[in-house]
Amino acid sequence: MPVDPNAPVRISAYNWVPPFARGLVRDLRVRWALEEAGIPYAVRKLDARAERPSDYFAEQPFGQVPSYRDESISLFESGAIVIHIGETCDTLLPSDAKGRGRAISWAIAALNSIEPSVMNLATIDFFNPDAAWARESRPRVAAMVESRLDRLVDHLEDREWLEGRFTAGDLLMVTVLRALKHTDLVEARPTLAAYKKRGEERPAFERALAAQLADFEEGEAAAAA
């Protein structure tokens, strides 16, 4: 679904981030969910290197991306936004109560049980690799990530998706796993590597990623002009 500046749905994103973060910024989750749902969207582009415009805090209380608004609601937190989009998209949230509950369980597991340790590791590796505290704590932090990944492998066994069919839980889980791409922790687990690849091969994911990267290229070209 093309980005459409006149669409009633509007998300926020950055117009530039350093190369290591491209394809990982969390508006990707929202773009992907919108693509799965076939909903066109506009983008409010923010400068990551500048103070947020003061009106932005009404959209996202912490000044982060993404935010989301449509004709009826204004939301923040990527997980809440993906679940909101799923309310009208059976691909993301099954309409039966049990399937829906299980999908939401996995969505929260991705963000609450797995992402924190992944982010702890990423914070060390990207921002503090040489700090004494980071060198001392990295083995423990990495072991925590590995333990979570191993449980995920156990659950997946030979399932294609966490609940047998793709849901919002997979969308969020795959984006969390992608944040480990600077390590071999996912690739060392063939079940997880194949699972992540299945997510990344979905046409909706490919369109979402291309749109995020295109915005960074446009931002870079504008800065160079």
Ligand SMILES: N[C@@H](CCC(=O)N[C@@H](CS)C(=O)NCC(=O)O)C(=O)O
């Ligand atoms: N829990 C939030 C996290 C949002 C977040 O950390 N966004 C990052 C980009 S991926 C950001 O804007 N960081 C800048 C900052 O925290 O000031 C969500 O999932 O939406």
